[in-house]
Amino acid sequence: MDFVLTKEEELFRKSVREFAEREIGPLEDQIEREDRIPDELIPKIAKAGLFGLPAEKKYGGGGGRYVDLAMAVEEIARVSGAVAFFVAVNYLPIIAIELNGTEEQKARFLPDLCTGKKIGSFSFTEPSTGTDPTEIQSTARLEGDHYVCNGRKEFCTNAEYDGTIVLFLRTGEEHTPDISAFIAEKNIAGYSTPPPWPLLGLRGMRVTNIALKDMHIPAENLLGGKNKGYPVLLNTIAVGKVDVSGAMLGIAQRALDESLKYVKGKTMRGKPISHFQMVQFLIAEIASEVEAARWLFYRSMNLVDHGMQTLQSQAMCKLFCAEMADRVCQKAIQLHGDYGYTKEFKAERLYRDAKFGGVVEGSNEVQRVIIARDILKG
Ligand SMILES: Cc1cc2nc3c(=O)[nH]c(=O)nc-3n(C[C@H](O)[C@H](O)[C@H](O)COP(=O)(O)OP(=O)(O)OC[C@H]3O[C@@H](n4cnc5c(N)ncnc54)[C@H](O)[C@@H]3O)c2cc1C
Structure with a gap:
């Protein structure tokens, strides 16, 4: 290969x-x-x-x-x-x-x-669901040449920036997968965002809820057909998990970089702590984990480029990268000792940032469900 x-x-x-x-x-x-x-x-x-x-x-x-x-x-x-x-x-x-x-x-x-003239968002999650499309409750009702949209979306990244959003809304019976995807402009009449959620990590990322109150979306902005929103969601998320996997890999690589800098610079009894065998072991474990994740991630992206990716391959990649970053950042704090627990060093921030990978775009548990379902169906 x-x-x-x-x-x-x-x-x-x-x-x-x-x-x-x-x-x-x-x-x-x-x-x-x-x-x-x-x-x-x-x-x-x-x-x-x-x-x-x-x-x-x-x-x-x-x-x-x-x-x-x-x-x-x-x-x-x-x-x-x-x-x-x-x-x-x-x-x-x-x-x-x-x-x-x-x-x-x-x-x-x-x-x-x-060109960044418009900043994009993608909004599926609602108070009653972040995983299951049958539970989407915000609605879009066709009136003449517009859909009139009402409801509340939750946890939408970049939602407060002007730009373009893909929104998933109910266009069919409740508790069915009959949802549709729409392309809309943000911050128009009927669209509003409260202040962003205060987050554990990733400070700077702006994540808000969205209130939809008689927001009008032109009918020609329906994406993928009426009641065909779930396939749009699935095919986007299948490749979109690259966001999370790649970001987790970058965060873990930084944790390795910061750890190397620290263990080579911090001395004890006149020698850098990198001379201790347990420190060396932790560095070796971190480096191996990052390398393994990189291979899985780039292979996964290579499959996408060849049109050969599956929901399962992306789920495996995202699950591994998310859990790897969590483990690696935890070890980076350990290597920094007391200082790792302070904001003086980057390890503390990286640990908080890495936690995100396991909950977004389908939690680690949901990735396990996808992987097991595919493997066991044969
Ligand atoms: C900072 C941030 C940014 C976000 N940005 C966006 C965004 O831009 N657009 C967007 O649409 N969403 C966004 N989200 C939402 C995110 O994608 C969802 O939170 C995520 O998919 C999980 O959904 P949930 O919180 O509703 O969890 P739930 O689905 O309610 O799950 C809660 C718990 O139940 C478990 N669980 C659920 N279903 C199963 C199952 N079948 N088997 C086993 N366990 C299960 C989960 O693992 C989890 O532990 C964002 C979230 C955060 C925190």
Whole structure:
């Protein structure tokens, strides 16, 4: 199996790494302190071409190669998990429209999402469900040439930014999978967001609920057909799990980088603590875990690029990357000793950020259900 990055891919990775270190690195602590992404960073991300990676070039995108997208999310998350999710959540409406949109919808919505002129969101979760589409209760009712939408969505990333959102709403009977996907503009009449949720980690990531009160969406913005929202959700999330897997890998790599710096710099009885065998063992375990996750992740992205991914392969990748990052960041704190428990060192933040991977886009338990169901059905 050939699993080596091409020269072009290596160059792309290097350019994203340099961008992240140069432009995001100096803002890392500010983002954490102020709990928001500075506005001046947005045009820089756009200029670097990072907003539209999953879209075709004719819409202003990066060409839709998932290995590129994977490298971008990993490298940004190595510097800031919050910025990685800010960018990666933008990919979800792009992927949903690319995979399910009409030519007219693609031409109308993708260019602005690719250039960062509009910031994307993707909203499925509601108070009664984050996993089960049959429990979606917010509704869209056709009146003339518009759908009139009412209800409440929960936990939507980037929802307060102006831009484009893919919304999942009930268009059929209650407690059935008859939901539909819609492409809508945010912050129009009938759409409002309360202040963001205070989060355990990933400070800077803006996650809000959305109140829908007689919000009008043009009927031509229906995505994938009436009552066909569940397949749209599934095919988007199947590849969209790249966001979470890649970000978890980047966070874990940073935990390794920070641990190496610490154990080589911290001395005891005149020697760096890296001389202790138990410290060496922990470093070896962290490095091996990160390497294993990287292989699974890039293989998984390679499968997407070859149209061979399955829900199961993505679920395995996401489950492993999420649990790996949790374990690795915990060990990084251990290696830092008391200092790891303080905000003086990055290990503390990375540990909080890593916790996110296990709950979002289907919890670790739900990934296990998907994997087991597929394996056992044969
Ligand atoms: C910071 C943040 C950002 C988010 N951004 C978005 C966003 O942009 N768009 C969006 O739509 N959503 C978003 N979410 C929501 C997120 O995707 C959901 O929270 C997630 O899918 C889990 O859903 P839930 O919280 O409703 O959990 P539930 O489905 O209520 O699950 C609760 C618990 O029950 C367990 N459980 C549920 N079903 C099963 C099962 N079948 N078998 C075994 N155990 C099960 C779960 O593992 C979990 O432990 C975000 C969440 C957070 C915290």
